[in-house]
Amino acid sequence: EIVMTQSPATLSVSPGERATLSCRASLSISSNLAWYQQKPGQAPRLLMYGTSTRATGVPARFSGSGSGTEFTLTISSLQSEDFAVYYCHQYNNWPRTFGQGTKVEIK
């Protein structure tokens, strides 16, 4: 099973600042990585797939990069609605696995 490790566990950021979230895979997953955003009491929402393609309706301030085992989600200028938990997800191998999540909180 591929283990997905996200860092940091919690990221404290002021509105308007940049946030950089990391995700590492224990084996190469090519570009088969997605990111999801989950707010309290809500289902997760797809943000990014194929490492760097934004899902429909996702603002341009979200960007993804990486390949192989190292991946990054960047939020260029945090808005109030971006404070949430973010999960990475590999869909290259079975079983599909998720990172443990990074909580982005208001500083």
Added chain:
Amino acid sequence: EVQLVQSGAEVKKPGESLKISCKASGFSFTKYWIGWVRQMPGKGLECMGIIYPGDSDTRYSPSFEGQVTISADRSISTAYLQWNSLKASDTAMYYCVRHSNSGYLLDSFDPWGQGTLVTVSS
């Protein structure tokens, strides 16, 4: 509109059986992989398994193989997750998900159902 609407919250006792549902609409149910994701209280996301309703091909994550049954009824565009004997450790939110693209096996999950909270307590 593409939607996955799940059945309501359940409260069960250990040892009881349960089947929760996920009704799909707005897309061709038989052409997309449908999956189930578990989220235990305060924890992260775990993929339990997926099914292709077109031919009922089903894949289980090793942690869930033999613990649950995933099925689908093409006639009513509904997927199911079933337990024969619940345990307290099955207490969690369960989300149904669809693969983002028709027929793709290597794919992200979009959309997600609203979730079904299952509570197992004596």
